[in-house]
Amino acid sequence: MVLINIESLSDNELRNIAQQEDLEDWNSLSREELIEGLEHLYDEDDDKSFDGITGSSKKKFVNTLTDVQSDNVLSLPGVESLPETYNDTSIHMILKDFNWAYVFWSLSSQQFSELEESGAELILRNTRLDADDQKVAEYDIDVSLSDTNWTVELPYPGFKYRVSLVAVSGGNESVICTSTCLETTCSWFSKHPEELEKDPVFRSIFSSLIMKDRTVIPNRQLLDIVERLYDGQEAVAR
Amino acid sequence: MKSRINFIFNAHMPFVRHPEYPKFLEEDWLYEVMNESYLPLLRMMYKLKDDKVPFRLTFSLSPTLCSMLSDDLLNERFCAYLDEHIELGDKEIARLSDDPQRRSLATDYRDELIANRTFLSENCNGRILNAFNELSNDGYLELITTTATHSYLPVFKDYPIAVNAQIETGVLEHSRIFDKMSEGFWLPECGYYPGLENSLKRHNIRWISLASHALALSPDRPERGAYSPVKCPNGLFCFIRDESLCSLVWSDTEGYPTDSDYRDFYRDIGFDLPMDYIRPYMHEPDVRSFTGYKYCAVTGKTAEKNVYDKSKAEWKALSHARNFLYNISCRTRNLLDVLDMDPVYTVSFDAELFGHWWFEGVKWLDDLIRLVAADKGFELITPMDFINEKTDVQTLRPALSSWGVGGYSAVWVDGSTNAGYYRHIFKAIERMTELAERFPSQKSLKQRFLNQAARETLLLMASDWPFIIHNQTNAEYAVKRIEGHIQNVNLVYDNMCKNAVNTEWLVKAEKRDNLFKNLDYNIMNSSHLEEPSPIYTAEF
Numbered sequence: 001m002v003l004i005n006i007e008s009l010s011d012n013e014l015r016n017i018a019q020q021e022d023l024e025d026w027n028s029l030s031r032e033e034l035i036e037g038l039e040h041l042y043d044e045d046d047d048k049s050f051d052g053i054t055g056s057s058k059k060k061f062v063n064t065l066t067d068v069q070s071d072n073v074l075s076l077p078g079v080e081s082l083p084e085t086y087n088d089t090s091i092h093m094i095l096k097d098f099n100w101a102y103v104f105w106s107l108s109s110q111q112f113s114e115l116e117e118s119g120a121e122l123i124l125r126n127t128r129l130d131a132d133d134q135k136v137a138e139y140d141i142d143v144s145l146s147d148t149n150w151t152v153e154l155p156y157p158g159f160k161y162r163v164s165l166v167a168v169s170g171g172n173e174s175v176i177c178t179s180t181c182l183e184t185t186c187s188w189f190s191k192h193p194e195e196l197e198k199d200p201v202f203r204s205i206f207s208s209l210i211m212k213d214r215t216v217i218p219n220r221q222l223l224d225i226v227e228r229l230y231d232g233q234e235a236v237a238r
Numbered sequence: 239m240k241s242r243i244n245f246i247f248n249a250h251m252p253f254v255r256h257p258e259y260p261k262f263l264e265e266d267w268l269y270e271v272m273n274e275s276y277l278p279l280l281r282m283m284y285k286l287k288d289d290k291v292p293f294r295l296t297f298s299l300s301p302t303l304c305s306m307l308s309d310d311l312l313n314e315r316f317c318a319y320l321d322e323h324i325e326l327g328d329k330e331i332a333r334l335s336d337d338p339q340r341r342s343l344a345t346d347y348r349d350e351l352i353a354n355r356t357f358l359s360e361n362c363n364g365r366i367l368n369a370f371n372e373l374s375n376d377g378y379l380e381l382i383t384t385t386a387t388h389s390y391l392p393v394f395k396d397y398p399i400a401v402n403a404q405i406e407t408g409v410l411e412h413s414r415i416f417d418k419m420s421e422g423f424w425l426p427e428c429g430y431y432p433g434l435e436n437s438l439k440r441h442n443i444r445w446i447s448l449a450s451h452a453l454a455l456s457p458d459r460p461e462r463g464a465y466s467p468v469k470c471p472n473g474l475f476c477f478i479r480d481e482s483l484c485s486l487v488w489s490d491t492e493g494y495p496t497d498s499d500y501r502d503f504y505r506d507i508g509f510d511l512p513m514d515y516i517r518p519y520m521h522e523p524d525v526r527s528f529t530g531y532k533y534c535a536v537t538g539k540t541a542e543k544n545v546y547d548k549s550k551a552e553w554k555a556l557s558h559a560r561n562f563l564y565n566i567s568c569r570t571r572n573l574l575d576v577l578d579m580d581p582v583y584t585v586s587f588d589a590e591l592f593g594h595w596w597f598e599g600v601k602w603l604d605d606l607i608r609l610v611a612a613d614k615g616f617e618l619i620t621p622m623d624f625i626n627e628k629t630d631v632q633t634l635r636p637a638l639s640s641w642g643v644g645g646y647s648a649v650w651v652d653g654s655t656n657a658g659y660y661r662h663i664f665k666a667i668e669r670m671t672e673l674a675e676r677f678p679s680q681k682s683l684k685q686r687f688l689n690q691a692a693r694e695t696l697l698l699m700a701s702d703w704p705f706i707i708h709n710q711t712n713a714e715y716a717v718k719r720i721e722g723h724i725q726n727v728n729l730v731y732d733n734m735c736k737n738a739v740n741t742e743w744l745v746k747a748e749k750r751d752n753l754f755k756n757l758d759y760n761i762m763n764s765s766h767l768e769e770p771s772p773i774y775t776a777e778f
Contacts (some may be wrong), residue, residue, distance in 0.1 A: 016509070083728070092660070096646065102660075187457060188457055188458055195459070204461075204463040205460055208463060209464075218643065219451050
C-alpha cells in the first residue's frame with residue numbers, strides 16, 4: 001500500500017477525519033492543531049497495537065464519514081448479538097511474533113461458579129518443552145477470574161510452548177485447561193553465527209533483505225542476528 | 239549471467255456486495271480498482287501483445303474477487319459507475335474551461351473511463367476475467383489462486399479442516415472459472431507456517447511464494463539466498479520474495495510512488511469541491527468519497543500542492559523503470575562469484591498498487607517490460623517456467639513468516655483492536671465442523687442452510703477484516719462484517735440444534751453472500767481430510 005503523509009491532507013479532509021475520530025473541538029481547531037491532535041491519536045493507537053519493531057504501520061487516513069450501511073442482521077428473527085461466552089472451558093494460543101503469543105481462554109459458567117465459590121487463585125502457566133515434548137521449564141502468571149486473555153513471551157526459540165490455566169487452592173493445584181503446543185524455530189544462522197562473517201554469505205543470503213534506506217527489514221529475529229555479529233551499520237554497508 | 243525477474247501480482251478485494259441498497263459506499267472499493275487498476279493493466283498488456291512485445295507475468299486472482307467480477311449485479315453497477323464518472327468528466331471539462339492544465343487532466347480521466355468501458359465490452363465481453371483468461375491462454379500470464387476468502391492461514395494452524403476448506407475452495411473455484419488447475423498458490427500476506435506445504439500438496443499445488451526471512455531464518459542453511467527458488471521437503475517449490483527490490487517500489491517513505499512529480503492519490507474533487515456540485519456522485523447522506531478526478535502532484539508534505547504535470551510524471555516513470563533494472567543488474571554483478579546459476583528475482587505486489595494507489599504504476603510496468611524485452615541481460619519468467627526447466631534446487635525447511643510489519647502475525651493478531659474476535663472466529667469454525675459431522679449429507683433446505691453456514695464461516699476467516707480493524711480504516715464496516723458472519727454461523731448452529739431452518743434468514747443470506755455456488759458444507763467435516771482430494775489428479 002502507498003501511504004499518505006498527514007501533512008499533505010487538505011484542511012477539509014483533516015476536519016472530516018478529526019470528526020470521525022471524535023477529536024475534541026475538531027470544528028474549531030487550526031490546521032496545525034488538527035495535525036497534532038490526529039498524530040497524537042494515531043501514535044497512541046500504534047503504541048497499543050505494536051510491540052517491538054520500529055516501522056511504519058500501514059495506516060491510511062481515509063475518509064469514511066458514513067454511518068455504515070449494512071444489512072441489519074439483528075432485525076431478523078432468531079438472531080442474537082455476539083455471546084459473551086460460549087459456556088465452555090478452553091484455552092488457545094496464537095503466535096503473534098516469533099517470541100510473543102496471544103492467549104485467550106474461557107470458562108464454563110459452572111466452572112466459573114465453582115472457582116468463585118472456592119476462592120481459588122488462577123495461574124496462567126507457560127511451559128517450555130523440548131522436541132520430545134519433555135518439560136524444560138515453566139513460569140506462572142497470576143491472573144484473575146475476570147481475565148480472559150494475556151500476551152505471553154516465548155523467550156527461547158527452537159522450543160515448543162503450551163499454556164495451561166491452573167487453579168490453586170489450599171496449596172493444591174488443578175489444571176483447568178491446556179492449549180495445543182506452539183513450535184518456535186531457531187534459525188541456522190543463530191546456531192552458527194560464525195558463518196555470517198563470510199562475505200559471500202552476506203551477499204547471497206542477506207543482500208535481498210536490505211531495504212532502499214539501507215536498513216535490514218524490520219524483523220526482530222533478523223536484527224538480532226545482524227546486531228550480534230556486526231555493528232548494524234557495518235553489515236548494511238557491506 | 240542473465241537476470242531473471244519473476245513478477246507476481248496479487249489481485250484481491252474482500253467480498254463486498256450489498257444488493258439490499260441501491261448504492262453502497264464500500265462497493266466502490268471494487269469499482270475503483272476495476273477502473274483504475276485491472277482494466278488499465280489489461281489494456282496495457284493487450285497493447286504489449288499487439289506490439290509483439292514478449293512478457294511473462296503471474297497474477298493471483300482471489301476467489302472473492304473472481305466471484306465479484308463474475309457477478310451480474312456488480313457488473314451492472316460498475317457500468318453505471320463508469321457512466322456516472324464519464325458524466326462527471328464532462329461536467330469538469332466545462333467547469334475548467336479557464337484552467338487549461340486541469341481541463342486537460344479532466345479530459346484524460348474522462349477518456350480513460352471511456353476507453354475502459356469500450357475495452358470491457360469489446361475485449362472482455364463484459365467480464366474482466368475473460369481478458370485475463372485470454373492472456374493466459376495466449377501464454378502471457380500464469381494465473382493462480384489463493385485461499386477462498388484471502389484468509390491469513392498461520393492464525394488458523396490449529397484448525398486444519400478450516401485451512402483445507404480455504405485452500406480447496408480456492409483451487410476448485412479457480413478450476414471452475416478458468417477451466418484449468420492452478421499450479422501455484424498465493425499465500426495471503428505471504429503467511430506461512432511449517433507444515434502448511436502438506437495441506438497444499440494435497441491439492442496438487444506446485445509452488446508458493448514466501449517472504450525473504452522464511453529462507454534467511456530457516457533451520458537449514460540456505461545456499462543461494464533469495465536468488466534461487468527452494469523446495470520444501472515434500473517437493474513444493476518456494477519462490478522467495480526479494481524485499482530489497484520490492485522496497486524500491488513499495489515503501490511509504492522512499493518508494494517510487496512517493497516521488498513529488500507523481501499524482502497525489504488523496505487530493506480528489508470528491509473531497510475538495512462544494513457538496514452542491516459534487517452531490518450526484520456521492521453517497522447519501524452527503525458522504526464524500528473519491529471520484530478519481532485528481533489534479534495535484536504529490537509535491538511534498540504540504541497542503542499546497544502543485545498541479546499534476548502528466549508528461550513530467552511519465553518521464554519519471556520511465557526513469558524509475560530504468561532505475562529498477564539498474565538495481566537488478568548491479569545485484570547480478572555482485573552475485574557473479576557467489577552464485578552458480580542465473581539469479582531469479584521474485585518481486586510481488588498487490589495488483590491494486592498499480593494504477594489505483596500509484597497512478598503511474600501501469601506506465602512504469604509497461605516501460606519496464608519494454609526495456610526488458612530490448613535487453614538480453616534480462617528475462618521475465620513465471621514460476622512454472624522455472625519449474626519446467628527442472629533446475630536442481632536446494633531442499634530446505636522455510637521458517638514461519640509473513641510480509642506483514644515485523645514479519646509475523648502481529649498485524650492480524652494485534653492484541654488490542656482485533657485479537658478479541660478470534661475467540662468467536664475459532665468457535666464458529668468449531669461449530670461449523672460440529673454441524674458438518676452431526677448432519678452429514680443433508681438434502682434440500684437443510685443442505686442449503688448448512689452450505690450457507692459454510693460460506694459465512696469462510697467469509698469470517700478473511701484477512702481483510704482484522705487488517706482493516708488494525709489500521710482503523712473503515713473499521714466500523716469491518717467490525718460489522720465480522721460480527722455479522724459470526725452471528726450468521728451461530729444462527730444456523732442454534733437452528734440446526736433445534737432441528738429448524740430459518741428460511742427468512744436463508745433466503746436473504748443466499749441472495750447477499752452468493753459466492754462459491756458449488757460449495758459443499760461437508761468440506762468442514764474432519765473426515766473429509768481423510769478422503770482423496772477430488773481434484774488431486776496429476777503427478778506431484
